[in-house]
Amino acid sequence: MTMLQSRMMAHSLILHNGNFVTLDAAQPRAQALVLRGDEILYVGDDATARRYQTRDSVTLDLQGKLALPAFTDAHIHFTGFAQSLENVDLSGCQNLAQALARVRERVAETPPNVLIWGGGWNNAEWDAPAFPDKRALDVVAPHNPVILTRKDGHSVWLNSRALRDANITRATLAPAGGVIDYDADGEPSGILRENAIDLLGGGIGAFGNALRPDILQRALQYAHARGLTTIHNLEDANAMRALQTLHANGRLSLRVVHSIPVDKLTFAAALGLQRGLGDEWFRFQAVKMFADGSLGSRTAEMHEPYTDAPTLRGVAVTPSDALLDAARLAAQSNIDVWIHAIGDRAITRVLDVFAQLRAEGFAAARLRIEHVQHLHPSDVTRFRELNVIASMQPLHQPSDMFVTDAALGPARAAWTYAFKRLLDAGAPLAFGSDCPVEPLDPLRGIHAAATRQNAADAPEEGWYPEQKISALDAVRAYTLGAAQSVGDAARAGSLAVGKRGDVVVLQQNIFEIPAREIQHATVACTISGGNVVYQA
Incomplete structure (x- = not known):
């Protein structure tokens, strides 16, 4: 049965005997959940949930396991990941x-x-x-x-x-x-x-293997096995075409929020495309552009020279005036703006661009900075002040930490992947993976954010441990924060009546085990659109 057929034959799914952490402030904990198709009908206790049982109901005993809103990867290159499997x-x-x-x-x-x-x-x-x-x-x-x-x-x-x-x-x-x-x-x-x-001849992936449906299906199942039901995909027309084809054939079990590269923005604006075009399984949302490069390539744009390469300050991939022109056109066209900025100078420039947009009256424009890796101290509070989303990837931190120490020195490294400083300053956080750059695994990302350690538990106390955040805050960034970053908070990101039927059940309670063990936690069950798409 295809996903399309299962949606047309909506049944009720009753999840009982669970330990639900809903992320809904009105009802933060629950024992049971009732779904009909792609909608939550009830959140509460087992006894009341049983009253919803009908002849077509399916019941799942969660055996006391922790259940959460299913994860969102807020920054991924999904077809690139699919290709990487081969x-x-x-x-x-x-x-x-x-x-x-x-x-x-x-x-x-x-x-x-x-x-x-x-x-x-x-x-x-x-x-x-x-x-x-x-x-x-x-x-x-x-x-x-x-x-x-x-x-x-x-x-x-x-x-x-x-x-x-x-x-x-x-x-x-x-x-x-x-x-x-x-x-x-x-x-x-x-x-x-x-x-x-x-x-x-084009962006990454354009000269790779063909996007065969079987490769994409393999990648979908991999994502579901890690508790994911939604992705924010930052790729090109080839990816959009391949994923839309899956959707048209009733095979897309992963919700896709898609961006376009900046070189297609003028065309999209001329056509009248706006964020939200599509449906709850595939929709157009944003334009993606680059302010700078990366730390590893020494192209992340920094205010001061690299410690280990004193002649380099990185690369301004796109100058500020071009960023502003494109961002203004996107805001005028009701298209979200996602700008890659890794170095502290690049982040400052992008925040300056966004400040100009706010000053010009674009109060409703939804603005994101992708990565936010190396902050300048003076920019931390600007995210909240300008209502700019920090779209970050926690698994970059253990990968880059020792390189960062050498490249930037301890004074600047201490402001790298500054999850806690941003959170305390009221910045909206959305977490992703940047897969295939890092592994597609939210639980490992939660571990990185909560411990500031790599898979070998190093450093012992964590890398600049003052930047650790709680596992709950990290989960929120992979769920409600990610939903808020694309305007989906009314329908996604928490478990509440009327919201989407997307749930992940974990084998371990990541809020009770030691934080260093979260990287070994696994998914017991993933439900997408009211359908069980993965079961261990």
Whole structure:
């Protein structure tokens, strides 16, 4: 049965003997929940819930397990994640040799001239952390073009064949906001950064494997097994097309809130597209643009030079006047604005842009900064003052913490992933993963936010532990905060009568176990639109 057929044959689902934490201030705890189709009919006790039972009812005994509003990933590249399930995975490599060995394995099973696509490499974790070059790839892949995305998505590593196929030579000029690395001979080294990646013919994923429905279905099931029922997807037209096709065929069991890249904004505005176009399973919402790059690629735009690279302050991928023009057009067109900003200088510039919009009278414009990694102290209170959502990804913190110490020094590192400072200042928080940059797993994200530790429980007290937040606050950012960030709080983010039938049941009570154990917690059951889409 497809999702469409199950929605048309709405039945009641009674969840009883549960430990519900609803995130609804009017009724924060409950024992039972009754759903009919994609709507919550009742929240309360077991005895009353039984009165809703009819011949078509299905009952689930939760055996006292913790139940929550299902998770939302507020920042993901979903079709890129789906593709990554089949591409060369370089995550976890400890040196260049290990990365090359994995590429060599794929070359052995790939015909000549066929593109080899992969990613996840992180030279900052290698024993020799210098950026790799084309010559190393040429040895293992002389006859196949190879394109490998860095873990942060802001640099790619190519071999000579891929450079030649893209017609990138020593005479090629990097586009504004982009960098081509060169070797000692003045030839492209094989590393492209930021907007220079567009020389390959489009955004990340445009030159990857075809978006086959079976790959997307595999990714959907992976998401449900992690308790997810909604994503905010930041990708391009190919992704929108593929996900809409799934929806039209009744196969989309994950709610999708989609953005468009800024180069499509003028076209969208001219067509009269506005946020909310679509339905409760797939809708258009926002425009995504970039203020800067990433820390790992040393392209995050900083007020002061990098500690370990004193000649660098990062890259202003988009100048402030262009950001303002695009953001103003989006606000005029009733399209949400999501701007990537990682470095403290980039965050300041984006907040300045948003302040100008508020001053111009765009009080109702919904504005988000994506990542908010390295804050300047003077900007913390501006999020609340300007009603700007901080869309953050907690799993970046354990990945980047030691690199951040080296790149920025302790004074600036202490303002990195400043969850607690932002929360205390009243900033609206929405959490996601940035998958496939980080794993698609909200429970691991909650662990990172609550402990400031990596999977090995390091550092012992947490990295700048004053920035820890409670597991409950982290859950709220993955649920109600995420819903509020796209105007969905009336229908999603908490368990209350009239809201969507999206629930996650956990095997462990993450509010009672030690915070360091949350990373090992697992999902028992996920319900999306009133249908059980995953059961352990």
